[in-house]
Amino acid sequence: MREALLETAIDHFGRLGFEGAGTRAIADASGTAMSSITYHFGGKHGLYLAAADHIASSINEMQQHSLEAIASGEPADGAEATQRCLALLDNFALMMLSPRTERWARFIIREQQQPTEAFERIYTLAMRPLVEALVAFASLARPDLADREVRAMCMLLMGEALVLRAGYASVCRTLGIERIDEEAAALLRRKLAANARCILTATPAPENG
Amino acid sequence: MREALLETAIDHFGRLGFEGAGTRAIADASGTAMSSITYHFGGKHGLYLAAADHIASSINEMQQHSLEAIASGEPADGAEATQRCLALLDNFALMMLSPRTERWARFIIREQQQPTEAFERIYTLAMRPLVEALVAFASLARPDLADREVRAMCMLLMGEALVLRAGYASVCRTLGIERIDEEAAALLRRKLAANARCILTATPAPENG
DNA sequence: GTCTATACTACGATAGAC
DNA sequence: GTCTATCGTAGTATAGAC
Numbered sequence: 001m002r003e004a005l006l007e008t009a010i011d012h013f014g015r016l017g018f019e020g021a022g023t024r025a026i027a028d029a030s031g032t033a034m035s036s037i038t039y040h041f042g043g044k045h046g047l048y049l050a051a052a053d054h055i056a057s058s059i060n061e062m063q064q065h066s067l068e069a070i071a072s073g074e075p076a077d078g079a080e081a082t083q084r085c086l087a088l089l090d091n092f093a094l095m096m097l098s099p100r101t102e103r104w105a106r107f108i109i110r111e112q113q114q115p116t117e118a119f120e121r122i123y124t125l126a127m128r129p130l131v132e133a134l135v136a137f138a139s140l141a142r143p144d145l146a147d148r149e150v151r152a153m154c155m156l157l158m159g160e161a162l163v164l165r166a167g168y169a170s171v172c173r174t175l176g177i178e179r180i181d182e183e184a185a186a187l188l189r190r191k192l193a194a195n196a197r198c199i200l201t202a203t204p205a206p207e208n209g
Numbered sequence: 210m211r212e213a214l215l216e217t218a219i220d221h222f223g224r225l226g227f228e229g230a231g232t233r234a235i236a237d238a239s240g241t242a243m244s245s246i247t248y249h250f251g252g253k254h255g256l257y258l259a260a261a262d263h264i265a266s267s268i269n270e271m272q273q274h275s276l277e278a279i280a281s282g283e284p285a286d287g288a289e290a291t292q293r294c295l296a297l298l299d300n301f302a303l304m305m306l307s308p309r310t311e312r313w314a315r316f317i318i319r320e321q322q323q324p325t326e327a328f329e330r331i332y333t334l335a336m337r338p339l340v341e342a343l344v345a346f347a348s349l350a351r352p353d354l355a356d357r358e359v360r361a362m363c364m365l366l367m368g369e370a371l372v373l374r375a376g377y378a379s380v381c382r383t384l385g386i387e388r389i390d391e392e393a394a395a396l397l398r399r400k401l402a403a404n405a406r407c408i409l410t411a412t413p414a415p416e417n418g
Numbered sequence: 419g420t421c422t423a424t425a426c427t428a429c430g431a432t433a434g435a436c
Numbered sequence: 437g438t439c440t441a442t443c444g445t446a447g448t449a450t451a452g453a454c
Contacts, residue, residue: 001419015323019229023448033421038449040419106322113315114224115378123382131383148384152400155380159372160365166375169324171364173332174340175357191361195408202407210437232430242439244432249437253430 004030014106052118059126071133081140093161213239223315261327268335280342290349302370
């Protein structure tokens with residue numbers, strides 16, 4: 001029952017926000033009574049934090065294998081470091097495109113703009129491993145850049161994947177499609193890889209702005 | 210009074226969502242009675258749509274001058290087309306970084322993931338002009354790409370600016386700062402320009418994936 | 419552990435005074 | 437055009453039965 005409440009809570013909180021979601025509605029959709037929330041989580045706020053934890057560990061679990069496969073061992077040279085960055089970004093893009101993460105993404109994007117106690121848990125457990133791995137490889141691919149610059153570059157690159165969720169409706173409108181299907185997803189992933197390769201293998205010359 | 214209600218409504222709807230926001234709270238914060246909302250907008254839903262229209266025309270008004278300045282006349286060559294893309298993107302990034310647009314962005318990002326009637330109005334009036342101008346110039350900068358590819362590339366590029374809002378908390382954490390101040394904003398804009406220049410002036414060779 | 423019952427507050431819509 | 441008053445509904449929290 002705890003599990004069912006958490007799943008429903010992530011959905012409702014993600015779609016309606018903390019204030020918009022209702023404990024009665026969450027309990028009903030979970031097939032239980034509202035007071036179960038009080039029993040299991042102490043109240044609405046406790047349920048919210050538990051939902052954040054559940055998302056964080058789900059993402060962590062989901063990414064653990066691919067992250068280990070990509071990020072284990074030191075890359076031999078800059079070219080291999082670039083390849084690993086591309087793999088990490090494609091992995092992230094796939095997550096942004098997966099229907100399974102749709103509810104999680106809504107929850108997280110909301111927290112990004114108004115971080116609460118829940119964001120800390122999600123960032124530390126689910127996002128930091130990815131970001132830091134990306135920054136590490138990008139540093140090797142672009143040894144000409146300072147750490148701050150690499151970090152800024154990496155966040156912008158992650159933005160190219162993030163837009164697939166955070167700007168979903170605009171992406172669809174601009175491409176003239178109803179939803180991002182397999183074909184559109186392939187196109188976007190291919191262009192993302194091309195952009196990232198371009199940025200990560202750039203010669204220091206044309207940078208200075 | 211209509212104006213005050215709209216400003217407050219954008220703030221409350223953006224932070225709390227449609228369901229989370231309360232007509233009483235909006236009216237109180239606007240210094241009037243709740244029934245004023247019924248009088249001016251017919252109800253909560255009418256107020257929401259009016260808020261979307263208000264955001265759309267505010268953005269349209271804000272961008273009109275710079276958009277005209279950047280996008281008027283045909284660029285002489287690919288290099289000039291690239292420069293215009295960079296200008297459009299920097300303009301968009303500035304908007305994402307401006308405190309004035311913070312409330313608007315929350316409202317819009319919410320609509321992106323669960324588009325309602327309100328999204329259509331915002332997209333058509335506020336976003337399409339920017340997107341289509343960007344796509345047009347990018348086509349000139351990268352004549353080797355098909356229209357669909359250019360559109361995908363442009364959305365990804367806009368994602369690099371969007372992340373400054375939609376991933377605000379993560380950007381701050383990754384850069385090790387509390388908030389995006391002048392210095393961080395300058396860094397991010399500089400890197401965004403570098404990335405975009407890199408992508409827009411790429412030779413067709415390394416693309417094939 | 420899960421349920422019902424209940425207390426209290428807040429919500430949106432509306433009618434009618436001024 | 438703005439206010440107060442009121443109605444019906446839905447919110448969270450809590451106590452207590454099983």
